[in-house]
Amino acid sequence: MAPLAAGAQTVPATEPVIDIHQHTNYAGRSDAELLRHQRALGVTKTVLLPAGSRYGLAVQAGGNDSVVVLAHSNPGEFVFFANELPDIAETEPVIRKYLGMGAKGIGEQKFAVEADSKSIDLIAGIAREYSVPVLLHFEYEHYNLNFTRFHKVLERFPEVAFIGHAQTWWGNIDRNHTQSVMYPTGKVAAGGYTDGLLADYPNMYGDMSAGSGLNALLRDEEHARGFLLRHRTKLMFGTDCNDRDGGSEKCSGGKMLAAIRRLASDKTVERSILYDNAARLMKTA
Ligand SMILES: [Zn+2]
Ligand SMILES: [Zn+2]
Numbered sequence: 001m002a003p004l005a006a007g008a009q010t011v012p013a014t015e016p017v018i019d020i021h022q023h024t025n026y027a028g029r030s031d032a033e034l035l036r037h038q039r040a041l042g043v044t045k046t047v048l049l050p051a052g053s054r055y056g057l058a059v060q061a062g063g064n065d066s067v068v069v070l071a072h073s074n075p076g077e078f079v080f081f082a083n084e085l086p087d088i089a090e091t092e093p094v095i096r097k098y099l100g101m102g103a104k105g106i107g108e109q110k111f112a113v114e115a116d117s118k119s120i121d122l123i124a125g126i127a128r129e130y131s132v133p134v135l136l137h138f139e140y141e142h143y144n145l146n147f148t149r150f151h152k153v154l155e156r157f158p159e160v161a162f163i164g165h166a167q168t169w170w171g172n173i174d175r176n177h178t179q180s181v182m183y184p185t186g187k188v189a190a191g192g193y194t195d196g197l198l199a200d201y202p203n204m205y206g207d208m209s210a211g212s213g214l215n216a217l218l219r220d221e222e223h224a225r226g227f228l229l230r231h232r233t234k235l236m237f238g239t240d241c242n243d244r245d246g247g248s249e250k251c252s253g254g255k256m257l258a259a260i261r262r263l264a265s266d267k268t269v270e271r272s273i274l275y276d277n278a279a280r281l282m283k284t285a
Contacts, residue, residue: 114149115138
């Protein structure tokens with residue numbers, strides 16, 4: 001795909017913003033539509049997370065080759081991760097191949113394996129060797145199962161940065177979370193499992209993207225202000241939305257951007273979450 005003309009950009013990028021969570025072909029969206037969506041939000045660098053060789057991350061997301069093509073045609077605006085199912089013969093050769101081509105991390109790991117397992121150990125071992133982060137989707141009874149054992153992985157791989165995402169990751173900011181609930185409402189009792197991982201493990205990071213991340217902030221804004229402040233060096237802005245326009249009523253990414261700007265206690269916290277933490281972790285600018 002040819003890059004858009006410079007004049008096509010609708011929002012001037014006065015401050016750089018990194019979006020750590022997007023997909024090619026997301027629910028059929030074209031590369032041109034994705035590029036326009038990101039520019040409309042004011043995102044200056046997007047991390048593309050490919051699917052593995054099967055399942056399309058359950059959203060028809062494109063695989064490794066699709067993210068390489070888009071990143072190479074717009075090198076200033078996109079970087080990419082490498083991915084594969086964690087429990088097949090191709091896991092290692094495929095992930096190594098795309099890390100060798102410049103992938104900045106491994107993910108989105110969204111597969112039906114135990115969170116604390118030989119499969120995730122295999123992924124973590126490769127990540128350690130290449131000094132790249134791993135992004136995981138935690139969803140009760142679906143992906144990376146038995147989340148509340150994940151600290152075991154953090155302890156086995158202290159050199160590897162892990163980035164948590166999705167419903168079960170966000171539900172567990174609340175000490176009183178019921179595991180089967182995907183989008184909990186009401187006040188948050190601070191000190192849930194996720195809160196503890198971010199506080200206690202230097203190698204645990206949080207991905208703000210999707211309806212789950214947005215819900216976690218908006219369900220209790222008073223809690224959210226404190227959460228952003230205490231984990232300001234760990235949280236990273238992401239969108240993971242599949243709308244075409246960017247900033248429209250259906251765009252959870254745009255709402256998250258506004259929520260971070262509103263709820264961050266000062267400009268330094270805001271910039272850390274929108275840019276600095278991801279730039280440091282992904283070794284990009
Ligand atoms: Zn995703
Ligand atoms: Zn959107």
